[in-house]
Amino acid sequence: MGSFFDGKKLLLVDDQRAFQVMMKAMLQNIGLSDITLADNAEEALKICKNKKFDIFLVDYNLGTGRNGRQLLDELRQNDLIPTSSLFFIITGDNSRAMVLSALEMEPDDYLMKPFSQNQFLLRLQRSVEKKRTLHDLFFYLQKQDYPKVVDLCDQHIQDNPRYAGFCRCLRAEIHLKLKEPQKAIDDLEPLIEKTPVTWAKIMLGRAYVQVERFDDAEPLLRSVVRKNPLQVEAYHWLAQCYDQRQEGDRALKILAQATELSPQSINLQKMTAKIAMRNNDYGLLKESLSNVLDLSRHSLKQNPQYLDNYIGSLILFAQHSGDPYHIANLSKQVNTVLFKAKRELIRDPDFDFDHFEDICHARVQIARGDLMQGKKKLYKASESCLKELSESDPALISSTIHGLLQLGEFEYAQTLSEHLKGRDGVDSLTSATLDIVKEGDQLSKKQExxxxxxxxxxxxxxxxxxxxxxxxxxxxxxxxxxxxxxxxxxxxxxxxxxxxxxxxxxxxxxxxxxxxxxxxxxxxxxxxxxxxxxxxxxxxxxxx
Incomplete structure (x- = not known):
């Protein structure tokens, strides 16, 4: 094992100096000498832009700023984790929410403090062996050459029985990613008859949902939730099943259970927002989009679309509340959110916050009934960004579209929506929100x-x-x-x-x-x- 560590570079990210000293000594004892230390995620990101590492040991809680989960996400997005590298999340917090949040990001392994040198070495050896054996598979997976990955999964299932389960799971995942759910079903149904493993049942449930076999998906996923109540992904797909069956209340009930298990999952919050909006539950929509905005606050590149969606939920809630107080208080609420966002959330110097703010104020004016003045403000605020659509941030365009829909300018809104659909970097929640708003009962009736x-x-x-x-x-x-x-x-x-x-x-x-x-x-x-x-x-x- 010692030969493996020759020349290997390790990055340790932890905000506790005492743990850094203890861990460095442990690493040196097992043969690692090239060790770089970082106190927080920001420092780690800067280091990783100038140096490649073979092993990452990252604490989940890193004090103020981004946590270990968010650091992993940023490193992946910026392609700063080589295919052959290992990423370990370590933490002293063994709460259920923390563990599930960490596991959702699928690191190579997860370690609870305190751990011994032998425990760490054993886990490291196991991960190293897996990466060594399946190196070609991980290489093509990172290249997104999915047909090649499927071929390699077939080969490794025959040649390496130890990793057959992992390869079958990955193969099914690729079939679903390539929108080939029937292939996944053909692969998984015989497997479950022999060995009803949990991951295979969840994957098969996903495939059933994709081919709209909801009566098969529901009992299968329900059995997973009943026997393995911490399998958050099973809740997710069970909610998808109910949602596609037009059973929004049941979908939201399942998502509430999943969110209680994993409150830091931004994907669960976004899914809740989509279904809440389709079910005209504007209170829940506002709550879930507030959570999305809050969970994204430490991302390296804050997404202004989350801010736009949240402000839109405040407007929708006020408009549909039937209470004049909420309309009267709308301007104050939106101003408070914008003020906080400008100071704490949106730090991207390329984002035109001033024009975005003006568009939001115009939308509030329209919502309060001052249509023509609101229209003039909206058109003036969005004029510069609409002249250069391809260069404008999706949040500016999305906010303008919502304002146009409030005004009933459907033709103009449709033109901008078509442009936005063809753009990179448009969040799925933004696209879904626009579609749902346009298809809403009241708006559709007025348009008709x-x-x-x-x-x-x-x-x-x-x-x-x-x-x-x-x-x-x-x-x-x-x-x-x-x-x-x-x-x-x-x-x-x-x-x-x-x-x-x-x-x-x-x-x-x-x-x-x-x-x-x-x-x-x-x-x-x-x-x-x-x-x-x-x-x-x-x-x-x-x-x-």
Whole structure:
């Protein structure tokens, strides 16, 4: 074993000096001499950018700042852990939540303090042997060459019975990742008949959910939860099963149990938020998105989309509460969140926080009923980011889309949504939130009513019945008072009515047309709307 340690580099990250000294002596005793020490995650990240390590020993609790779990996540995201390296999480906290949170990140091993030199050496030898034997498999896994990984899993199952279970599990995982659930099912069903191991039952339950065999997935996953109540992943997929069966209440109940077991799991909180939103549970939505924002606060690159989603939940909660107090208090709540975020959460110098803040204030103004002033503020705040969409942060675009949907500007919102779907770096929660908001009952009903009236207005206009067209466009604006297309349609109908008035008695129509043009004056409209506005404005001026 000593020959393995020759030339190996180890990084020890722990905020306790006494443990560093003790651990360094232990490491030297087993033959490791190239040891680097770091007191916190920030220092460790800087070190790892300039030096490669073969072994990482990282304490879970690192005082203020990021913890060991978050450090592991950042190192993986930045490709700073070589394929052959080992990552051990160590901690003195043996609470259930801590253990499950650490295991969710799938380190190579997990050690509880205190441990002896022999215990540590035995665990290290076991992990080293696994990495040595399956080195080619881990190499192609990191390269994301999944077909090659499947081939190597088949080979290792035959050649290395000791790791056959791990390889079968990984092979099923790859099939699911490649959206080949039936292959996973064909592989796992015979295995479970012979040996009903827990990981295989969870994996098979996942596959059943993917092929919508919910009646098979539910009892299987329920049996795992009953016999192995700490298997958080089983709760996750059982909730997915209920959610896809349109049983939102049951899904949320299962997620609540899972979150109690693993309260630091950001994935569980995000899933809870998605289902809560689909079930119009805006109180739970607000709570879960607050937790997502809080859990992400020590990430190396804070995600402003989490902040945008949380502010959106505050607006939705206020709008649907039926209590005037929440609408009246909305501005204060959002200002408090933005103030805290600017100081503590969003430290990315490339993020345009000032414009984001203005967009949020515009959305609050719209939610409080001041549609046209809110619209002007929204358009002005988002103008610069929308001119360079590909360079703008997804949070700015997402927040603008939500504001447009509040206004009923569906066409513009749809254009931006299509752009966002094609962007890298868009969080799954952001995408899901936009889809759910657009498909919400109240918004869909308003849009349907608006579309019907707008179509009838266009048909009347094309047939020359401008008064009937005007009534339809007025009706459309009652449904969506700030919709730019409807305003322009109304102006166009009014101009034709004024033109055809031989007796020059159309004073009220002229005033209505002038006021409608004033609503759009100075707004940074889209190119097509801007051209149409200028043309109609010129026509109206000629009538004078």
């Amino acid at each position: 009513q608006y579309n019907q009236l707008n179509r009838e207005g266009i048909q009347a206009y094309q047939s020359g019945d401008y008064l009937q067209a005007l009534e339809c466009f007025r009706g459309a604006l009652k449904k969506l008072p700030a919709n730019t297309s409807a305003v322009l349609n109304k102006i166009q109908a009014l101009i034709h009515i004024i033109k055809s008035d031989k007796k020059k008695t159309s004073g009220e129509f002229r005033t209505e047309c002038r006021n409608a043009l004033g609503l759009l004056e100075g707004l940074p409209l889209g190119e097509a709307h801007q051209q149409r506005f200028e043309q109609l404005n010129d026509e109206f001026q000629e009538l004078k």
